[in-house]
Amino acid sequence: MDPDVFTRYLERTRWFGGKGRPFTIASVRRIGALPRTSQDSADVVIDLVEVAYDDAEGGSEVYQVPMAFYEHPEARLDHAFIGWWEEPDRGWVHAYDALHDRESMYCWLAAFDRAAREAGGNLTDESGLRFHRIGEHELDLDAHSTLFSGEQSNSSVAFGEDALMKVFRKITPGVNPDISVHDVLTRTGSDHIARLYGWLDWVDEDEDTTVQLAMLQEFLRTASDGWDLALASVRNLYAEADIHAHEAGGDFAAEAERLGVALREVHDVLAEHFPVDRLDAAAVAELADAMDARLAAALDVVPELAQHAEALRTAYGRLRGLGEVEVQQIHGDLHLGQTLRTSLGWKIVDFEGEPAKPLVERLKPDSRWRDVAGMLRSFDYVPHVVERQFAEDQPDGAGQRAYRAEEWAHRNRNHFLSAYAGGELSDAQQVLLEAYVADKAVYETVYETRNRPTWVGIPLEAVARIGAA
Numbered sequence: 001m002d003p004d005v006f007t008r009y010l011e012r013t014r015w016f017g018g019k020g021r022p023f024t025i026a027s028v029r030r031i032g033a034l035p036r037t038s039q040d041s042a043d044v045v046i047d048l049v050e051v052a053y054d055d056a057e058g059g060s061e062v063y064q065v066p067m068a069f070y071e072h073p074e075a076r077l078d079h080a081f082i083g084w085w086e087e088p089d090r091g092w093v094h095a096y097d098a099l100h101d102r103e104s105m106y107c108w109l110a111a112f113d114r115a116a117r118e119a120g121g122n123l124t125d126e127s128g129l130r131f132h133r134i135g136e137h138e139l140d141l142d143a144h145s146t147l148f149s150g151e152q153s154n155s156s157v158a159f160g161e162d163a164l165m166k167v168f169r170k171i172t173p174g175v176n177p178d179i180s181v182h183d184v185l186t187r188t189g190s191d192h193i194a195r196l197y198g199w200l201d202w203v204d205e206d207e208d209t210t211v212q213l214a215m216l217q218e219f220l221r222t223a224s225d226g227w228d229l230a231l232a233s234v235r236n237l238y239a240e241a242d243i244h245a246h247e248a249g250g251d252f253a254a255e256a257e258r259l260g261v262a263l264r265e266v267h268d269v270l271a272e273h274f275p276v277d278r279l280d281a282a283a284v285a286e287l288a289d290a291m292d293a294r295l296a297a298a299l300d301v302v303p304e305l306a307q308h309a310e311a312l313r314t315a316y317g318r319l320r321g322l323g324e325v326e327v328q329q330i331h332g333d334l335h336l337g338q339t340l341r342t343s344l345g346w347k348i349v350d351f352e353g354e355p356a357k358p359l360v361e362r363l364k365p366d367s368r369w370r371d372v373a374g375m376l377r378s379f380d381y382v383p384h385v386v387e388r389q390f391a392e393d394q395p396d397g398a399g400q401r402a403y404r405a406e407e408w409a410h411r412n413r414n415h416f417l418s419a420y421a422g423g424e425l426s427d428a429q430q431v432l433l434e435a436y437v438a439d440k441a442v443y444e445t446v447y448e449t450r451n452r453p454t455w456v457g458i459p460l461e462a463v464a465r466i467g468a469a
Contacts, residue, residue: 005083026052032127034107043069068104069093105145133198164219172359173209181351194218226339234386256412260419262346274329288320319435327365334371335378373436
């Protein structure tokens with residue numbers, strides 16, 4: 001097989017993280033084949049494709065590519081075609097991305113179902129692929145699969161209205177926090193997550209490591225995205241003239257409170273079941289130094305930060321002076337887009353951490369106030385995004401909308417934070433929160449400058465508030 005087949009394939013996908021960078025295929029490793037469900041079903045295999053980058057940054061990444069092999073072309077899968085070549089034990093095959101093929105996806109579902117009936121809930125084949133099941137949920141084997149198209153870093157497939165499988169595309173050996181955290185929260189009966197049904201991993205005996213490939217969980221089909229709900233609240237506010245945020249029919253404050261309670265309860269469970277540590281003075285100084293370093297790098301990208309640099313460094317200096325900081329397992333990439341509102345309350349999703357960070361960094365404990373800061377920044381973004389949308393169609397009234405945007409953000413930040421903290425913050429908590437909010441806002445200024453320059457004013461306004469405090 002010509003490795004360039006995968007070069008052309010990766011460049012077409014949404015989830016490949018190396019777009020725009022020169023790369024070569026360093027290796028392709030076949031790690032296993034899924035159990036066949038009938039003599040007529042396609043052969044379904046999983047390859048790990050190593051990509052080596054040829055630019056100054058260099059480095060390499062490994063991506064998971066599940067494939068369905070058919071003897072003849074399948075017109076229904078033309079959009080998912082990878083290539084055709086001769087397989088040593090199969091002859092000539094036409095290869096397709098298996099996640100687009102309902103017949104192939106049934107192999108995953110059937111294997112998870114078989115695992116539930118095995119001793120210990122584990123199904124292992126000779127290649128080292130292991131399907132794990134937890135809980136007593138009965139899978140609907142008659143459900144059709146549907147591949148979601150909007151994701152950027154992974155691929156998710158819904159099985160009817162019953163279950164959702166996330167396939168991790170970028171692969172790193174070791175424990176994936178999305179699985180380990182969901183496992184704990186599911187076993188403890190948390191109401192604030194989609195229940196984990198199982199996961200797929202592979203044992204690399206050559207390296208004596210385990211690679212986690214996919215997770216199967218409850219499909220919250222009727223849930224509403226938290227970000228979308230918040231946007232709708234602000235649109236309702238802007239649609240009504242001369243009223244305050246608390247007077248609007250779509251007031252979001254009660255939902256912000258419920259979300260604050262949900263996050264606190266999740267953090268408390270994680271603190272009970274994962275290690276909790278205390279950073280000593282030297283480690284806290286390193287944390288503050290890292291924030292200082294990110295600010296220094298950001299100043300080269302966002303010159304407007306310079307007038308606020310002293311105030312930001314002061315915030316980091318107060319963090320440095322705390323001496324000790326408690327750290328634990330957290331979400332690590334929390335914002336409104338990582339929440340879902342169901343009829344039974346708020347659910348928090350995607351505990352994988354920041355996708356751009358190496359796995360070893362995402363597994364490190366951190367202060368729970370990082371998650372709180374991320375959500376506060378998300379509440380700040382919502383009304384300003386809507387404000388910009390309204391400005392395009394209704395340029396008049398910009399000043400009033402700006403005032404009401406800040407009022408909505410302030411109201412919902414306060415309700416969320418009060419509910420999370422259960423009262424007033426201590427001086428140390430206030431210092432931690434301010435430092436994490438500042439660090440997040442600095443990151444946002446860099447991101448917006450590089451990707452959406454007209455939005456950079458949103459985090460810059462937050463930075464200015466820090467300086468004025």
